[in-house]
Amino acid sequence: EDQVTQSPEALRLQEGESSSLNCSYTVSGLRGLFWYRQDPGKGPEFLFTLYSAGEEKEKERLKATLTKKESFLHITAPKPEDSATYLCAVGQGGSEKLVFGKGTKLTVNP
Amino acid sequence: NAGVMQNPRHLVRRRGQEARLRCSPMKGHSHVYWYRQLPEEGLKFMVYLQKENIIDESGMPKERFSAEFPKEGPSILRIQQVVRGDSAAYFCASSHMNTEAFFGQGTRLTVV
Numbered sequence: 001e002d003q004v005t006q007s008p009e010a011l012r013l014q015e016g017e018s019s020s021l022n023c024s025y026t027v028s029g030l031r032g033l034f035w036y037r038q039d040p041g042k043g044p045e046f047l048f049t050l051y052s053a054g055e056e057k058e059k060e061r062l063k064a065t066l067t068k069k070e071s072f073l074h075i076t077a078p079k080p081e082d083s084a085t086y087l088c089a090v091g092q093g094g095s096e097k098l099v100f101g102k103g104t105k106l107t108v109n110p
Numbered sequence: 111n112a113g114v115m116q117n118p119r120h121l122v123r124r125r126g127q128e129a130r131l132r133c134s135p136m137k138g139h140s141h142v143y144w145y146r147q148l149p150e151e152g153l154k155f156m157v158y159l160q161k162e163n164i165i166d167e168s169g170m171p172k173e174r175f176s177a178e179f180p181k182e183g184p185s186i187l188r189i190q191q192v193v194r195g196d197s198a199a200y201f202c203a204s205s206h207m208n209t210e211a212f213f214g215q216g217t218r219l220t221v222v
Contacts, residue, residue, distance in 0.1 A: 004152075034210060043114075043201050043213035044153070087153070096141060097166060098211065100153040 002027045006088050006101035013078055013108050021073040021104045023088030031091035033071050034098060035064050038085045047086075078108045112137065114204050114214035115184075122220045123192050131187040131217045135204030142185045143211060144177060147199040159185060192221045 005024045013019055025033065032051050036044035048057045050066040057064050061082065063074040073086055085105045089098040115134040123129050135142050144156040158166040159179040170177070174192075179185040189196055199218050203211035 031208070032210075036213075043116075043215045046210050046212055049210050089153075095166065096158050096205075096208075097143065097155040097169070098145075098153075099155070100145075102150075102152040 002090060002092055002099040004088055004090055004099050004101035006086075006104050008104060009102070010105045011107070013075075013106070015079055015108055015110050016077045018074070018076045018078070020075070021086055021106070023071040023073070023101055024069060025071070025088070025090045026069075027090045027092050027099070029093035031093045031095070033066055034089045034091065035071070035073055036087040036089065038087055038103065044087055075106070078106075080108045080110050082106065083108045114202055114212055116202050116214035116217050118217060119215060120218050120220070122222060124222055125193060126191050129189040129192050129196070129219055131189075131200050131202075131219070133185040133187070133202030133204075133214060135185070135202075136212055139204035139206060139212075141205045141207065141211075142179050143203045143205075144185075144187050145201045145203065145213075147201060147216075149198075153201065156187075189219075192219075194221050197221045 003026045007022045032049045035047040038044045048064040053068045055066050061076050065072045085103040087103045089100040117132050142159045145153040147153050155169040157170050157177045174190045176188045197220050199216045201216045203213045205211040
């Protein structure tokens with residue numbers, strides 16, 4: 001069964017304090033690994049798709065990387081507006097559904 | 111280009127009533143997915159539909175829940191005879207084939 005585990009569950013950072021979020025996964029035949037951001041009371045907002053080990057993608061202060069067993073979301077010099085829950089999901093080849101982790105709640109204090 | 115539209119945003123139903131949740135996919139998207147998010151839980155896949163077809167309903171409860179995506183109009187998630195445990199946020203997403211899914215803002219169902 002496909003599984004996604006995110007750590008830590010919650011993370012508090014000071015503005016400018018860089019850190020990383022982890023997403024460990026087990027899946028048979030990875031179709032893609034997806035990162036989303038979710039604000040309270042809102043739907044998930046798409047950030048990145050990674051398809052193969054070694055791939056990296058960047059967007060503003062965020063950088064996502066992928067290995068065969070895990071993905072990292074690196075946050076460089078975060079700002080308070082980066083506060084949100086970050087969700088990781090995997091898609092299995094031959095299936096369109098996504099399996100989500102429980103998310104990491106990030107709080108960035110000014 | 112409007113995103114995925116869900117309505118209503120909030121829905122209150124008494125136990126035993128029916129709940130109908132609507133989802134209009136992004137323009138040009140033919141794949142629709144429904145997910146449920148319980149408090150302190152991750153998003154759980156329920157069903158995947160294309161126009162007039164249910165492709166994967168492996169996450170749907172066996173009873174009381176049904177989904178459709180007609181040739182014309184929005185996708186509908188229908189919950190009959192709601193119970194307190196159905197209270198959750200229900201999210202719809204849409205995509206092209208084999209691409210990332212974009213989510214709507216969700217419908218928050220409260221069963222009283």
